[in-house]
Amino acid sequence: MLTMQANGQVRKPTPCGPVPTENQLRWQDMEMYAFIHYSLNTYTDQEWGFGNEDPKLFNPSHLDCKQWASVCKQAGMKGIIFTAKHHCGFCMWPSKYTEYSVKNSPWKDGKGDVVRELADACRAEGLKFAVYLSPWDRNHPEYGRPEYVTYFRNQLRELLTQYGDIFEVWFDGANGGDGWYGGANETRKIDRTTYYQWPETYKMIRELQPNCLIWNDGSDRGDLRWVGTEAGNVGETNWSLLNHDGEVTWPMLHYGLETGDSWVPGETNTSIRPGWFYHDTENEHVKSLSKLMDTYYKSVGRNSTLLLNFPIAPNGRIHPTDSLRGIAFNKMIHEVFKTDLAKKAKINTQGNTTIINFKKPTAINRFVVEENIRYGQRVKKFALEALVDGQWQPLKDELVENGDGLTTIGHRRIICFPTIKATQLRFTVLESRCEPMITRTSVYLAPELTADIPDSGEKRSSGLHYYFSNPKEMMIDWDTEQTITSFRYLPPKNTREGLVTHYTLWASTDWANWTKLAQGEFSNIVNNPIWQTIKFAPTKARVLRLDADRLAEGDRMTFGDIDVINQ
Template identity: 40%
Template sequence: MKTRCFLIALFLLPFAFHGCQSDSKSSSNQNKSSERALPTPQQVEYQRKEKVAFVHFGVNTFTNREWGTGEEDPGVFNPTNFNADQWAKILSENGFKTLILTAKHHDGFCLWPSQYTDHNIAESPYKDGNGDIVREVSEACDKYDIDLGLYLSPWDMHEKSYGTPEYNTFYLNQLRELLTNYGEIAEVWFDGAKGEGAKDMEYDFDLWWSTVRELQPDALIFSDEGPDIRWIGNEHGFAGKTNWSTVNRDSITIGKPGQGPYLNSGEAGAPDWVVGECDVSIRPGWFYHPEEDNEVKTVEKLTEIYMKSVGRNCTLLLNIPPDKTGQFHPTDVARLYAFSDTLDSIFSDDFMTDTDIEASSSQPSYSADKVSDKNWSSYWMADGDDQTPELTLRFEEPVTLNLMSLQEYIPIGQNISKFDVSIKKEDNWQIIAEETTVGYKRILQLDEVTTDEIRIRFHEFFSPPAINEIGLFMAN
């Protein structure tokens, strides 16, 4: 079933988890037990997407601001050549599986004709007041088979009820509009951003999240604490070298400063599975600014971000802001295709395709050859009595490489906390990497080495290591 909007991430199954962002603490439904946390099927599929797109578009696009004021004339919103198909087609061709749209940013301007405010697209000249950007994007996502996610800013500088209990009902009404009129939603995105001098406001996240579960039961919810997807603690796109998908949600407060290090690395053995998401913009700003046309991130920088997000057990959320025409700028588009071509060239030639693999131990039906069969659902698992499990990879001819990827079979948990990689050199083992977590995917950027034998040893783990894929590459 195709998912469509991403403002909210759900966890209806026995493994699911929780979270959202604001100045207030939430006690959303949780599923804690003495057993270790496991992901829901939705969370697993989310990580397998690897790349998700954020699209910041609104009145700020036309006022050349990052944060608006809430006092903008809706008449400034007038894209001259809006084309949602352009967005969806480009994103689909570049491997992005979800598009998250800023349906409403902090200024309160709505990209759909909300009946609860006059600060919306119906008051703009776009299509003579008959436009609906959310609907057009929803239809384009459908056409190009990508999921739709939505961001509905909790902070609303235009709405007069903000700062009172009545605002929670106002926000809920807008949330219901989005969740009931635009098909399936894959993710709902909440944050705790708020400017200095903003009114105090206690958000009713429990109410909002329960509404998401009711109306879009397969959607994932993002915030600092989840419940399904968490912020990684920075906007550079980098996860920690050690990165657990588990956290203790009770120790996180949405919007509270100083939580970055914890969010960046997670916590070993914590009770809540909350996947990390690395958000970063392709430009210095989140909205389009013409003066930044020459500051679009280079392919080298985007590749580094991929290695330090997807390659560190996270999903990459890359923002591409449309310009005043309503389309992605040609520079951004060219950079996206070059970025995709670079990743394709790096990972197209895998030395694991012709490798002899030996394990120190294997459980029945989980043999070592599973790590190279290109079947994500099969995996090698070490025997429970093996104190230091290892895999040895042998090649008929020496290979030269500088990248290694490892993947744990995360439906049964994230278990590895310490491992190393060695190469055979003159009949002796030489350690070339000593690392901690693996998770969905860990990419090791190595000094260039040439060898005909590689050993991976697992030293610390909660349960016997279960590896479903190993890749070996030479990146130029």
């Protein structure tokens, strides 16, 4: 927003409190990027290695960083942060400062460099690249002593000078404890506020990578903060502010600090699985589509970014279940936000109130609002109301447990509410630190994922996963590519509502290229609602899409059961 002075010159708005740097603005616009956890832990079935694991365990059969980058891009990620060194101290690049690295593994006869391969793969896919370097090292004999800090900085220098542009450096908050420590097998504790001498380390980072952001949750404030949980959510109130000095409490991490003197926005990190590293026992516990969407609304939709982890399996690839779920997640985000219903409405703004007038009663369930954070975060509280059947009714965020949660906005705020048919929507800023600078008010109708799907977000029928990308489009996927010959549909019992009478069936192996398998009518299905079979030539597929071209009644597809027949 620009204003005119009396002399006709354009005047920039006055900043309101702390404001983001250009680096922080670019980072916030990324919105979603991936974590990749991969190390010796992958082969020992651990989350934290002790530091004495044998480097010879690292010998993946099909390590493919191009696959990682391709999956992450298709999942909507704008970059990748890679665990170059986790707490066990094993380096995924051939560091010249230690023997505990891939150079002493059987993989590629010790000539490999995972960091290099991933950095190159990211740039080939147009993704940004970043590194995670654990300050804690359970392998190094000098950890806890001054000599280790020099070692740590030397390794950081390698990562910042040998792999091109780095958009973020991620320093884990786990510091000190028991470890192998070169054979000492003891517990070492450090003063995390002074031991690493962060100011000097930060200075080096900014000199070597001036566009890089620093993630650190300690008393030495970085550019970004942890949000106090790995569950995938930040507070419904979320200020991008903290104080530059002093320790932070959990509420400060989770909600920010309205009176903070520095711009330190929150980054929401979580894994697509229960753990950060791959475990076979978690193959059936990959987050459902509904859970991923809930995470999106509670991170990107609450003035944060989303750092979503994809663990690498022992063969050196992202597991098919994880990749398919991630790609479906991105597809659903695009499905939800593809049509801004406000663009076809008449919008009036007077003072701090904006009214969106629809041409007719319109079904809606999502509201998006954004501030121009370049000049600071301003809004403290707002109201959202809908005119339904001639009566104004307040709308609350259904994802907030207590209260309506209509507080801060920041880069983006998404309000989710039950579907209603409204003729008008009224947005009003109630409290603000300075004059509000609202840059977007958008309205959407999201598919109702929970209508036919249990709380887990998906149903397993005949070993299949399914979800609805819109009310008349069903996606069915499974873990591995198979050759299939027919698809079966059982209509719902005792109802014509949502029963499919005419269909088109599509198949894909990569979610990008689709082959039409069949198109037609389920003859007499209304009068005789039994299993219907669609047969086709043997086809390789990993996912099917069933389009309901016509329904007996209603506007949303339903079914009793589904099945896919393999060759």
